[in-house]
Every structure is written in structure tokens, then in C-alpha cells.
Amino acid sequence: xxxxxxxxxxxxxxxxxxxEIERDSKTSRSFAQLTRYALANTLFEMGNHEAxxxxxxxxxxxxxxxxxxxxxxxxxxxxxxxxxxxxxxxxENEQLQNLRESAKTSQVQLVVxxxxxxxxxxxxxxxxxxxxxxxxxxQLVVGLDAYDVLVSPNILTKAHQMYRKxxxxxxxxxxxxxxxxxxxxxxxxxxxxxxxxxxxxGNFVGTAYYLVQLMRETVRYDSxxxxxxxxxxxxxxxxxxxxxxxAELFITLFGLDYEIHMLPPLAEFWVxxxxxxxxxxxxxxxxxxxxxxKAVKARTRVLExxxxxxxxxxxxxxxxxxxxxxDFSKAAVSFLRVLEQDPSNFNSRMNLGISLQNMGHWxxxxxxxxxxxxxxxxxxxxxxFHAGNCAIVLGKPTEAVELYQSGLKLDPxxxxxxxxxxxxxxx
Numbered sequence: 001x002x003x004x005x006x007x008x009x010x011x012x013x014x015x016x017x018x019x020e021i022e023r024d025s026k027t028s029r030s031f032a033q034l035t036r037y038a039l040a041n042t043l044f045e046m047g048n049h050e051a052x053x054x055x056x057x058x059x060x061x062x063x064x065x066x067x068x069x070x071x072x073x074x075x076x077x078x079x080x081x082x083x084x085x086x087x088x089x090x091x092e093n094e095q096l097q098n099l100r101e102s103a104k105t106s107q108v109q110l111v112v113x114x115x116x117x118x119x120x121x122x123x124x125x126x127x128x129x130x131x132x133x134x135x136x137x138x139q140l141v142v143g144l145d146a147y148d149v150l151v152s153p154n155i156l157t158k159a160h161q162m163y164r165k166x167x168x169x170x171x172x173x174x175x176x177x178x179x180x181x182x183x184x185x186x187x188x189x190x191x192x193x194x195x196x197x198x199x200x201x202g203n204f205v206g207t208a209y210y211l212v213q214l215m216r217e218t219v220r221y222d223s224x225x226x227x228x229x230x231x232x233x234x235x236x237x238x239x240x241x242x243x244x245x246x247a248e249l250f251i252t253l254f255g256l257d258y259e260i261h262m263l264p265p266l267a268e269f270w271v272x273x274x275x276x277x278x279x280x281x282x283x284x285x286x287x288x289x290x291x292x293x294k295a296v297k298a299r300t301r302v303l304e305x306x307x308x309x310x311x312x313x314x315x316x317x318x319x320x321x322x323x324x325x326x327d328f329s330k331a332a333v334s335f336l337r338v339l340e341q342d343p344s345n346f347n348s349r350m351n352l353g354i355s356l357q358n359m360g361h362w363x364x365x366x367x368x369x370x371x372x373x374x375x376x377x378x379x380x381x382x383x384x385f386h387a388g389n390c391a392i393v394l395g396k397p398t399e400a401v402e403l404y405q406s407g408l409k410l411d412p413x414x415x416x417x418x419x420x421x422x423x424x425x426x427x
Contacts, residue, residue, distance in 0.1 A: 007419075018039045036055045037055075053183075056187060063236055081136075081139055082109070083159040086113060086128065088112075089112050089114060102150045122222070122225060125215045129212065137208055141207070141208055142155070143205070145284075149202070150280065170242070171243075171249060172201065172203065174198065175199065198243075200227070200250075202227075202284055204230075214241075217233055218230060218232075246274060247276055256313045257322070262308065264307060264308060265303075290314065291314060294311060319338070322334060335352035349371075353369045354386065362390050363394060385417050397424055
């Protein structure tokens with residue numbers, strides 16, 4: 001059962017248990033820190049944002065300074081040496097071979113760290129640090145995830161060019177969602193434009209000197225997750241990191257809502273909508289990995305046929321991204337595009353209906369949920385719940401009660417259904 005479907009009483013019981021662990025003097029510093037993240041995420045899901053921020057600030061000392069990174073002192077930067085790619089991987093597999101092949105095509109050195117070791121998500125900063133300390137301070141280094149990344153053949157020149165353009169110590173890729181802690185979104189600076197605004201630690205670039213500083217501090221954090229550690233470093237030192245919001249250097253594929261062209265002869269990446277030529281594609285999260293696999297095949301075809309290939313965005317993931325940005329009209333269009341190809345797609349139907357609800361189109365939303373029940377998913381308790389809510393707003397209480405009762409027969413544990421039924425009967 002999802003957390004959102006628990007009753008308020010059960011949710012508060014979880015919070016109470018976590019608070020007891022957090023206050024217990026026997027709880028280790030590391031576990032207490034993880035408990036505070038868990039509390040913040042739980043409270044965030046409950047809508048208690050101020051309490052969530054309170055627990056986050058027990059861990060993260062958010063910098064009061066404006067998020068405007070320092071200009072890099074270029075005398076510490078060797079712009080003549082080619083960049084080096086470093087990645088952490090514990091074993092050889094097809095995905096790592098894809099990265100190796102794309103790096104070889106790009107004629108850039110790839111250093112793989114951690115082969116033959118047991119993977120732990122918190123070990124990456126330590127492995128990075130040990131390697132970075134062996135390099136000249138001015139060496140430009142690109143850090144990439146090993147198992148879901150492809151490199152563009154322009155990396156040798158583009159990495160230097162864009163690093164100089166950004167003019168800050170470290171540049172990291174942008175993500176659509178705050179991972180692994182949804183609550184940490186509360187601490188990020190607000191941006192006027194829509195689009196990815198969160199940090200993704202699977203792609204970054206900086207000189208060895210500045211990356212050593214970053215890794216030493218992230219190792220000290222003991223955060224149990226490299227992206228959590230990178231995020232904390234960014235929030236505590238906003239003058240040291242730039243996030244690549246416009247995907248000029250790094251493309252994260254999860255939530256992608258634009259075309260990527262792969263150009264012959266060597267499958268260079270080009271984004272027509274922005275005219276950007278990024279140095280890597282990162283298949284983050286499950287939907288991103290689906291696009292990554294398509295990108296691998298497209299790259300192979302470009303190399304074999306010497307013709308351009310186009311990587312199209314996933315309309316469902318476009319809809320999810322647009323929904324998360326409260327752009328419900330665009331989200332509805334994206335979910336409709338999915339349903340044109342697959343009318344029974346349950347997740348698209350649910351998200352379309354909820355998007356319409358958020359836009360105030362209750363009659364249209366009701367029609368979507370009722371059609372879902374009548375034609376495609378008659379046993380969906382969640383569709384009964386949302387259809388009932390639409391009926392309430394439209395002044396159809398008898399219909400709502402029937403829908404709530406039918407839904408509870410399918411899933412007696414659905415607390416929101418039972419709460420809604422109780423309110424409908426009382427009114």
C-alpha cells in the first residue's frame with residue numbers, strides 16, 4: 001500500500017516512530033541523519049512542509065548566499081590537456097561497454113574505478129576522491145555514471161569550451177525530480193522558467209582541484225547516497241556549483257520533452273530546439289533507461305548507415321514532467337497522445353483525468369474515469385474514487401456514494417475511499 005493511501009492516523013504513527021528513533025541517544029549519528037531525511041520526506045508527503053524543512057535543516061546547513069557561483073580563477077585550470085572521463089563500475093557488462101565504445105569513438109580517456117568491488121551507493125565519492133588526488137590540480141575531469149551513459153564525439157573540445165563558459169568550479173547535470181529525497185525540493189532556489197531544476201550527480205565536470213574539495217566534503221557527510229551528498233554540498237555551497245539547467249553539457253533523459261538528433265559521421269548529439277550540442281546522454285530512472293536503450297540502437301545505426309537518427313521523447317514521461325510543473329493543459333495533451341496509441345493505458349488514463357480535475361474540467365474528468373471503468377479497468381478502486389469525487393463536485397451525491405461503495409468492495413483497505421464515502425453519507 002502506498003503512503004498516500006494510509007489514513008492520517010497511520011501516517012502520524014509513522015512520524016511518531018521516526019521521531020522516537022531520531023531523539024534516542026543510542027541512535028548513531030549516521031542513522032539519526034538518515035532518520036531526519038525519512039522524517040522530512042514523510043512530512044513532505046503529508047503536506048507539512050514547514051516541519052519537513054525543520055528536519056532537513058538539522059542535516060543541511062543551507063547557505064544564505066545567493067545561488068550565483070564564483071567566477072573560476074582560470075590560472076588554476078589546464079585548458080591544454082584533454083579532459084578525462086571517470087566512472088564507477090563494479091563489473092563489466094553491455095552498458096559499460098556502450099560507454100567504453102562511445103568514449104573510444106570520441107578519442108577521450110575513460111578511467112573506470114571500482115571494478116571487482118562490491119557496489120555500495122555511498123562508495124562513489126571515496127573512489128572518485130582517491131583517483132582525483134592522483135591528478136594534477138588543473139586537469140579537467142568529467143564524472144559520468146557507468147551503466148546508462150553515452151558520450152558524444154565532441155567531448156574533447158566541448159567540455160573545455162562549456163566549462164569556460166559556465167565559469168564556475170563544478171558544473172552538474174539537471175534533473176526533473178529531487179532524488180532521492182523529494183522533500184529537499186523545498187530547499188532549492190526558485191527558478192522562473194519551467195524545466196529541470198534539481199541536481200543530478202550522474203554527470204558533472206570540474207578541475208581535479210575543485211572536485212577533490214567536493215569529494216572530501218561529501219565523504220565526510222556520510223550520506224549513504226552520492227546524489228544526496230552532492231545535493232547537500234550544492235545547498236551548502238551554492239557559490240561553487242552550477243546546474244546545467246539548459247542541458248548545454250549534459251542531457252538527463254528522464255522527463256525528456258524535446259527531440260535529440262544524432263548526426264553522422266560519429267553520432268554527435270544535437271538538440272534542434274536549443275541548438276545545443278551536449279557531451280553526454282544519461283538514462284536516469286526507469287523511463288530514462290528506456291530512452292537510453294533506444295539511443296544505443298540509434299547510435300549504432302548512425303555509425304553503420306551514416307544517416308541521421310532522431311530520438312523522440314516519451315509522451316507519457318513528458319506528461320509526468322509537465323504535471324509535476326503544474327502545467328496541466330500540456331500534461332493532458334501528452335497523456336492523450338499516449339491514449340491515441342494505447343487507449344487502455346491505465347496510468348495515462350488516471351493522469352489525464354487528474355489533470356482535467358486540476359484544470360476544473362470536472363465533467364470531462366468524470367467521463368474519463370467512467371470510461372476507464374466501463375471499457376478498460378472495471379476493477380480499479382482508484383478510478384471509482386476519482387469518479388466519485390467528480391460526481392460530488394458536479395452535484396451528483398447518489399452517484400458518488402454508489403461509486404465509493406463499489407470501489408470499497410474492490411479494495412476495503414482504500415482509506416481515502418472510505419473517508420470520502422463517510423463524508424458523502426453525512427452530507
